[in-house]
Amino acid sequence: SIAEKRLLVTGAAGFIGSNFCHHWLETHPQGTLIAYDALTYAGNLHNLEGLGKYPGFHFVHGDINDARLVENSLRSHAINVIVHFAAESHVDRSIHDPDAFIQTNIVGTHTLLKVAKALWLDGPEGPIPHRFHHISTDEVYGTLAPRDPPFREDTPYAPNSPYAASKAGSDHLVRAYQHTYGLNTTTSNCSNNYGPFHFPEKLIPLIIVNILHNKALPIYGDGQQIRDWLYVEDHCRGIAAILERGQEGESYNIGGCNEWANLDIVQLICRSMDDLFAGQPRWAIQYPQAAPALGRKSAELIEYVRDRPGHDRRYAIDARKITRELGFAPAVDFPTGIQDTILWYLEHPQWWQQVMDGSYRNWLDQQYGTE
């Protein structure tokens, strides 16, 4: 294991990457961490607010396809660990516009692997201790029928969406760089995350924000698509466990053992929201347009819309390996995590408002002119 881990975190301004940077620096306040991000529509510098107080924190605005900038960033702080989150991540977008998914998820991952190999394995002083940790998804395994056993690490890959296929491609490249060149890699395949900083186009924040605006809650198809859900902080703890104790070349599933149908989640959010507004009058004062402030049950807003093409019915993940081998298990139960997530959105309106009205991108415009 590497005595002093000096991290470059790609996709650090996104949902999970930013949660990971907060988690890592809270637990390693003297550590070195370069947050590297292209700031696409999904990247938001506000997600990294507060991290400037850590002496080893740096931000680099860059694309993972820019090999020179990646190399300079790795050299600048003698980085020996890459934690690779950067990706195009939204399945619906991958259906309408797959090109960016191929470019970032496959070609971009390969660029990172190439640079890491050149620096860490092929440098003038010979190999140096390092780790390349790749973040992937359970969607690479395809879909499950209701009674199928959950995905294991050795379940064959069968990706169905362009997003899942691009992630599967990147997983294979990571595997090949370990197998062929001896790059010290690990991979984690995680189920659906939820929690703070989740972009409001995704199911859980979308439902919360729509209830606050008394707007329809769209449910794809019959709402019976089943997913496993994990609180993002638990995911970050799982990744940290792999960085500490994970074995070279291994992949680890990370999941919540927590299968929910989409419709049931929406109903859970509706109930939690109604209870929160009933329990604390200040929310109705702060959000007078919210359904419960207007005397409606939030669930009255549910509206069924046409299903997404090729929508996988069920994902479920067998995450026993990481518990058995690395002693990691998730700590946050779902109703508590949902309640905490709702409270976070209620308490941070400026965060989601600037995401929804696009003003979170002003920083980019100030730096580079309108893009």
Ligand code: NAD
């Ligand atoms: P996100 O879309 O919120 O964040 C992605 C980040 O990557 C953004 O900050 C974006 O600006 C950045 N980025 C995109 N293209 C880039 C490029 N070419 N160069 C540099 N940066 C770039 O995504 P997320 O939900 O935080 O997901 C992070 C990772 O976790 C992804 O690899 C995703 O596949 C994986 N994952 C996500 C989930 C989930 O539930 N969200 C579950 C399992 C795995």
